[in-house]
Amino acid sequence: xxxFDYLKAGNIQDAIGKSESGRKSSYIAGGTNLLDLMKYDLxxxxxLIDINHAGTQDAVTETENGGLRLSAFATxxxxxxxxxxxxxxxxxxxxxxxxxxxxxxxxxTNGGNLLQRTRCYYFYDANVPCNKREPGSGCSAIQGYNxxxxxxxxxxxxxxxxxSDMCIALAALEATVNVEGPNGPRSIxxxxxxxLPGDTPELDNNLLPGEIITSIDLPPQGFSDHYSYLKLKxxxxxxxxxxxxxxxxxxxxxxxxxxxxxxxxVAHRPWRVPEAEEFLVGKTASEANFAQAADIILRxxxxxxxxxxxxxxxxxxxxxxxxMALNPETQVPGALPSA
Numbered sequence: 001x002x003x004f005d006y007l008k009a010g011n012i013q014d015a016i017g018k019s020e021s022g023r024k025s026s027y028i029a030g031g032t033n034l035l036d037l038m039k040y041d042l043x044x045x046x047x048l049i050d051i052n053h054a055g056t057q058d059a060v061t062e063t064e065n066g067g068l069r070l071s072a073f074a075t076x077x078x079x080x081x082x083x084x085x086x087x088x089x090x091x092x093x094x095x096x097x098x099x100x101x102x103x104x105x106x107x108x109t110n111g112g113n114l115l116q117r118t119r120c121y122y123f124y125d126a127n128v129p130c131n132k133r134e135p136g137s138g139c140s141a142i143q144g145y146n147x148x149x150x151x152x153x154x155x156x157x158x159x160x161x162x163x164s165d166m167c168i169a170l171a172a173l174e175a176t177v178n179v180e181g182p183n184g185p186r187s188i189x190x191x192x193x194x195x196l197p198g199d200t201p202e203l204d205n206n207l208l209p210g211e212i213i214t215s216i217d218l219p220p221q222g223f224s225d226h227y228s229y230l231k232l233k234x235x236x237x238x239x240x241x242x243x244x245x246x247x248x249x250x251x252x253x254x255x256x257x258x259x260x261x262x263x264x265x266v267a268h269r270p271w272r273v274p275e276a277e278e279f280l281v282g283k284t285a286s287e288a289n290f291a292q293a294a295d296i297i298l299r300x301x302x303x304x305x306x307x308x309x310x311x312x313x314x315x316x317x318x319x320x321x322x323x324m325a326l327n328p329e330t331q332v333p334g335a336l337p338s339a
Contacts, residue, residue, distance in 0.1 A: 072111030158201030181211030194269030223248030
């Protein structure tokens with residue numbers, strides 16, 4: 001049994017104040033990942049600070065620039081099924097509904113989704129070395145069973161992947177993460193929120209101590225006419241992605257005028273290469289052009305024995321998803337297209 005104190009925060013400042021008490025504290029909302037970590041004896045907070053009532057529960061609100069603001073405290077389900085998200089940001093809705101199970105989506109919060117930790121086998125096994133758990137101990141995945149591990153942005157210290165579906169769409173949409181902490185509020189471009197492992201694989205993101213995610217801003221452009229989210233996994237039921245792709249296109253006839261492509265299941269953070277998107281601008285939406293974009297995105301990809309297949313799988317997924325984005329109305333909900 002892990003003994004801990006449980007405190008409720010009435011607002012953001014109250015939560016931040018409680019976290020500065022000098023004890024080893026963690027914020028908790030849905031708890032769908034944190035409680036797992038505690039049960040596996042991987043997280044040992046001495047204080048849990050309940051922030052469910054610290055912020056607004058309105059899942060979605062309009063912003064002055066024509067975009068939308070997502071409450072960090074709203075559930076994934078309430079957000080994904082919100083009429084404004086379904087209408088204006090269907091790529092995000094589709095990605096969120098591809099994640100986890102209905103029961104988890106009913107509990108998990110938007111802020112927590114951004115903060116979930118890797119599902120690496122070795123990270124969850126306290127009996128083996130893992131640099132994310134114990135910096136300097138080694139990475140067991142590199143020479144171990146690494147089928148689900150990363151092929152991009154890896155380091156000699158870690159080849160784990162970031163598991164979120166929601167975040168892949170947020171990366172493609174160029175969202176902004178709003179946080180508040182002891183030093184006041186600040187906004188972080190989504191591309192700068194998550195980290196690659198480098199020499200510090202224990203750090204998943206660029207939050208500062210005591211900071212809370214309060215909301216996520218979506219820009220006006222939602223790619224509602226041409227979009228697709230493709231998630232390839234070992235089974236059609238609840239499972240994490242081997243490779244996932246979020247694609248948003250703006251079209252002028254058959255010519256691409258704007259493109260966004262983000263990958264999941266392949267790196268320590270959502271993977272996006274603006275150079276590939278720039279390559280597609282002004283070109284026809286063809287299999288050949290998507291293939292060249294895929295080659296740009298996958299430059300430097302490196303397999304680790306059991307996950308070599310991911311490189312070719314990712315290329316096929318990028319091509320397939322680009323073509324699917326041309327006619328999103330033909331996509332069958334719940335279907336699992338093969339790449």
